[in-house]
Amino acid sequence: MKGTVDITAETDKREISDDVKKLTILNLEEGDEGEYTASTSPAQKFQVQVVDCIGSSTAATPGLCQGKPGGRIKLALSDGTASPIAWKKATDKITANNSKYPGGVDKATLTIKNLDDEDEAKFTGGANGEGEHFSVQVADCFGGDTGTTVTCEGKQGKDLKLRISGSVTSGSVTWAKVDGTFPGGCEKPGPKDEGLQLKTLTAPDAGTYKATYDGKTVSFTVSIPGGGGGGGGGGGRGNTTDTVVVRTKPRDENGQGGGGSVLSYSPALLVTVTLVHLLLQLAA
Structure with a gap:
């Protein structure tokens, strides 16, 4: 039951x-x-209880908690009998804030809402905020094991954050673009450049990026559907041929409508069609 x-x-x-x-x-x-x-x-x-990650009693190997920007994540203690339960972010005790931590900060689970780079930190929970350890990471796409390649789909004109999943023991992460020019204006959030924030994506940003750290290399293949031409072509159309796309409207949930068409013109063709309409009106 x-x-x-x-x-x-x-x-x-x-x-x-x-x-x-x-x-x-x-x-x-x-x-x-x-x-x-x-x-x-x-x-x-x-x-x-359905949670995203469970705490670890060892600080060196904390529970790994990964979430996306703007999303939420739920941390859970493996031992919920500790008392009184409290949570800490780094060394600071977390206080009640329903807009950020809905569900309270004195229970065996901690929900973090509206994730952003500020939430990337070590969290601890348990009796008086001690006992179990969590590592919270925030990105759109996380790297896999060394030698692997993960696929990351971005959106034209939007930001995209890549991040390694592992921890860096020495130095910092080195980022490089395998094919094409490394984009300018990007950021590398994290104390050891663990992330790569690609700003306002355009077609040339697509390609393969490599993150190298501690003798390991992780690759990310970034795609931008609808981003237009290839690496050197910018964000324009993939060809110069004007086309008219006809899409059929689907019927609604009651089976009504449908059968009509939506015409989508390329900008140049729209001007041509408008001029033709004006000439027809003048001729009439």
Whole structure:
């Protein structure tokens, strides 16, 4: 049971073993949180919480918590019985702030909202804010293991932040662009340049970037769908041929509408069409 409701096996969501002794919850989401009961004798209860990362008792290997800018992340203590529970960011105790830490700062889970670069820090939680360690990282795209390449999709005119996942033990991270010119105006957030913030993406920013640190190299392939021509062509159209794109409007959820067309003109063709319309009006 979940709460007071009997549950059954459900494709893509729950699996119950043949001997009914094991329940597997698939594709976890917040709606799966709650108290589950197995009708053994005596009954056995399970409190399910869905979190992004769990703390580590070792500061050298903290729980890794990765989130995207503007998103949120939930940290959880592996031992929720500590008392009184408090949280620290670096060495400062976190105080109540519902707009940043909804759900409170005195529970076994800490939710951080509206993630930004300021949230990149070491967090600790437990009795009086001590005991379990977390490393919070914020980026649009995180690097994998050394020697691997991850694919990062950006948007034309928007910022894109790349970041290594590992920690830097000596020196700082060196960033390089494999194909084309390294973009100007970018930033390298982090005390050891762990991130690369590409500003206001344009077509030439697409390509492969490499982050080198501690003898390791991680690669990121940045793509910008709809960004126009290749590396040297700027953000314009991929060719010079004027075209008219016709898109069919989909029917709505009630099956109404549809069948019509939306015409999308390239700028040059739109001027031509406008002039033709004016000439037709004058001729009339």
